[in-house]
Amino acid sequence: MKLSLQQLSLHLNQSLASIYLLSGDEPLLAIEASNLIKKTAADKGFSEHTRIHTEANNDWGKTLYHVAHSLSLFSTKQIIELNLTTIKFNQTNTKLLQEYAQQPANDVVLLIQTEKIDTKTEQTKWFQTIEKNSIFIPLWPIPANHxxxxxxxxxxxxxxxxxxxxxxxxxxxxxxxxxxxxQEIEKLTLLNLSETIDKSTIENTITDNTRFDVFNLVDSILLGNSERALRILKNLFAEGIEPTLILWAITRELRTLADIISKQKQGINLTTLFSQHRIWEKRQGAVKTFLKNNTLETCQQHLITAAHIDRLIKGAETGNLHYAMETWITSL
Structure with missing residues (x-):
């Protein structure tokens, strides 16, 4: 069953499904929807939590079956997170996912997260099977006017x-x-403002363009200013910003840039591509600088490194996460 994000809270107040499918490229919405589902499940006694890493696991369908049907010594109810890095997978995984959707394990909440599911994928049998037997929540970007x-x-x-x-x-x-x-709204709560916040309050409190945040980190990378990027990264670490959010911001930008480079080769002009990817005029100069200095191959290589860092974050590989991210940042 398909629900909007706004309908999710009402649904969770009334029931808890066996399978949830979150799809979209807006990470804040995905993180908050995922956390809401997991909290509701935890409140209902689903105390065990397992993540299945699909990046380095071509047999994740078998892993899902094994984890879902294995008895635990500590809990009879568990949450399983299946983060699919691609919506194109092999025949075995497709078959197992469909079978699981039709007969989900008892006392298991399966939370599947994917990139945006396009119209073509919606016509596939595996997706239609999942949608029929789950709560499907597409996470659409918020339009600028909304x-x-x-x-x-x-x-x-x-x-x-x-x-x-x-x-x-x-x-x-x-x-x-x-x-x-x-982030800005959260900062406003810290000011303990008792009165209505008006335009002048925002003008006086909103951080300027020199702020050390994730988005300035991305812009520093685009401009090739590795020294400033590294300084911002270290500051983000010191502030306790989740590495997942930092990684997401950079990889999303790299995927966008790779797509732009690819589409330019097909003859699509840059103005059209900026519009398609919602790259505002203020950032277009930085993007043009990156495009001038990089190729599709370098973008793809950086994304391979990003996948390695993602595995470090999730514990699928061992290593010094901060050092790996710092090395990666300076190479971009």
């Missing part, structure tokens, strides 16, 4: 009152980045 309303609602959830003008200004400042918007 972002002020999203900011107003999020602020209200945190006990803040923001004027429409203030929300519009904040939306313009973050340029569509939900992480940045959420």
């Amino acid at each position: 972002l002020p309303q999203w900011i107003l609602q999020r602020a209200k959830q945190l006990g803040l009152t923001i004027t429409q003008d203030a929300a519009i200004l904040l939306a313009e400042q973050v340029e569509g980045n939900l992480f940045a918007a959420a």
Whole structure:
């Protein structure tokens, strides 16, 4: 059954399904939806938690069956996270996933996360089987004209009152980045403002372009300023920012850049590609600098390194995570 993100909370207040499928390229929404499902399951006694890493596991379908049907000495209820790095998988995994969807294990909540599922994939048998036997939640990016309303609602959830003008200004400042918007709203809560937050308050409190955040890290990388990028990265580590978020921001940018380079070779002009990928004018100069200095092959090589770092984060490989990320950043 297909639900919108807004319907998820109501659904979880009433029931808990055996399978959830989250699909989309908006990580803040994916993280928060995933956390909401896992918290609800944990509150209902699903105390064991297993993650299946598909990057280095071509037989993840078999792993899913083994984990789901194995008895635990510590808990009879478990949450299994299956993070699919691609929606194109081999015949064995396709068959096993369909079979599992039709007969899910008892006392198991399976949480599947994927990239955006396109129209072609929606016509496949495996997807239709999953959708029929699960709660499917597509996570769509927030359109630019809807972002002020999203900011107003999020602020209200945190006990803040923001004027429409203030929300519009904040939306313009973050340029569509939900992480940045959420970060700024969180900072406003720390100011303990008792009055309504208006446009002047936002102007006085919003951080400027020199802030050490994930998005400035990406821009420093695009501009080839490895020294500044490394300094920002170390500051993010010191602030306790999740490495997952840092990795996501950089890999998303690399995938976008790889697609732009590929489409340019097909004759599509850069203005059209900027529009398709929602690259605002303020960032276009940095993107052009990167495109001038890199190729499709270098982007792909950087993404291979990113996959290695992802495995370090998830514990699938051992190594010094901070050193690996610092080395990667300086090579970009």
